[in-house]
Amino acid sequence: MTYSDEEIKDRLGKYGSVYLPEEIIESVDDILGNRVKKERLEDFFKALKKYEDMIEQLKKTKLNPNLTVLLYGPPGTGKTSLTRAFSKKYKIPICVVESDRLVSPLLGDTIKNIRNVVELSADIAEENGAFILFFDEIDAIGSERSNIHEVGEIKRAVISFLQVIDKINYEGVPLAIFGATNHQHQLDSAIWRRFTFHLKFDFPDYELRKTIIESFLKKIEDADIGVDDSIYDKLDIEIQKIQKIHRQLEAKLGREISEFDDNLLWNEVNKKSDINGLLKLTIGYSGSDIERGTRVALFKVIHTGIMTYNIFYNSLQLVGGTAVHVQTQDVLSASSRSERSSERYGNDTPKTSGPPEI
Ligand SMILES: Nc1ncnc2c1ncn2[C@@H]1O[C@H](COP(=O)(O)OP(=O)(O)O)[C@@H](O)[C@H]1O
Numbered sequence: 001m002t003y004s005d006e007e008i009k010d011r012l013g014k015y016g017s018v019y020l021p022e023e024i025i026e027s028v029d030d031i032l033g034n035r036v037k038k039e040r041l042e043d044f045f046k047a048l049k050k051y052e053d054m055i056e057q058l059k060k061t062k063l064n065p066n067l068t069v070l071l072y073g074p075p076g077t078g079k080t081s082l083t084r085a086f087s088k089k090y091k092i093p094i095c096v097v098e099s100d101r102l103v104s105p106l107l108g109d110t111i112k113n114i115r116n117v118v119e120l121s122a123d124i125a126e127e128n129g130a131f132i133l134f135f136d137e138i139d140a141i142g143s144e145r146s147n148i149h150e151v152g153e154i155k156r157a158v159i160s161f162l163q164v165i166d167k168i169n170y171e172g173v174p175l176a177i178f179g180a181t182n183h184q185h186q187l188d189s190a191i192w193r194r195f196t197f198h199l200k201f202d203f204p205d206y207e208l209r210k211t212i213i214e215s216f217l218k219k220i221e222d223a224d225i226g227v228d229d230s231i232y233d234k235l236d237i238e239i240q241k242i243q244k245i246h247r248q249l250e251a252k253l254g255r256e257i258s259e260f261d262d263n264l265l266w267n268e269v270n271k272k273s274d275i276n277g278l279l280k281l282t283i284g285y286s287g288s289d290i291e292r293g294t295r296v297a298l299f300k301v302i303h304t305g306i307m308t309y310n311i312f313y314n315s316l317q318l319v320g321g322t323a324v325h326v327q328t329q330d331v332l333s334a335s336s337r338s339e340r341s342s343e344r345y346g347n348d349t350p351k352t353s354g355p356p357e358i
Pocket residue numbers: 026030031032033034074075076077078079080081082180201204212286287288289291
């Protein structure tokens with residue numbers, strides 16, 4: 001019995017949002033940068049497409065690949081959109097579950113919810129072909145952040161989650177399980193280990209921010225709304241100055257540095273030049289922050305008629321960058337942090353912490 005689209009939506013709807021490939025708007029190219037992650041996802045989705053034809057052989061090997069991918073890094077860096085975009089590209093339906101909706105303070109309900117959503121998705125995958133179950137905020141399962149207060153209950157939820165994943169993998173069902181988290185440190189390490197692929201997302205560096213800004217401006221121009229050329233000119237001048245200082249600094253230090261290494265680059269830029277442009281403003285902004293700033297700017301443009309540098313700059317400034325908030329939380333929660341880290345947001349921003357020790 002194959003499931004109809006309506007049945008899938010109806011039955012999974014109480015756990016999350018189901019997107020059929022044709023309903024997904026974003027494309028892989030809309031998420032700029034992230035080249036290596038895209039390559040790995042490309043391989044993963046290709047394999048997922050062929051998985052069904054190979055299942056019998058794969059089972060014989062007793063080495064069934066575990067179809068699990070964990071995406072981690074700050075909010076607004078493309079984790080959900082990129083996965084959805086790949087679902088569209090490879091024509092595989094996806095269900096995005098807000099994990100905290102599965103978590104219930106009622107004893108046993110969390111476990112039941114997790115089992116239900118995974119088993120139902122597995123059944124859909126078995127009957128209809130490849131399917132993706134995406135657990136957003138997966139750290140909510142089995143972290144103290146979740147609203148289960150009893151430690152034993154948290155453990156049981158995690159164990160149950162792992163068991164149900166193992167079962168699916170063992171059976172060779174073409175169900176891919178994705179997890180996304182902004183709090184990789186709070187993620188239960190057993191869950192971390194259970195995922196085969198770990199893809200780290202980061203705040204965009206200045207080169208990528210420029211590309212993202214330009215692509216949003218291009219969309220505005222494509223809709224026949226005026227964009228002042230001075231925005232592009234100023235971006236070009238700004239990036240050339242930064243690149244030059246970046247190269248000189250690397251030569252001086254004798255090693256490559258990233259924009260986010262201890263604020264070395266920006267200290268140097270600030271010392272050597274009077275740069276005060278969009279790329280400096282947007283340190284620690286996610287792609288999503290830049291998008292939001294552009295929307296705010298566009299609102300203003302509705303009555304001014306043209307996107308000017310000032311409108312754009314002020315709007316981006318108004319929305320602010322996610323790193324500020326992420327960092328504030330980190331500072332509040334991590335007692336081991338030095339005062340230095342609270343100096344300025346540019347400082348240690350996107351040191352989006354590595355994986356938990358395993
Ligand atoms: N690298 C990027 N290039 C272009 N747009 C981006 C990029 N990263 C994020 N965005 C924008 O931000 C939006 C939200 O990203 P999302 O996938 O929800 O982030 P996350 O799941 O990591 O919180 C995307 O739909 C996209 O418009």
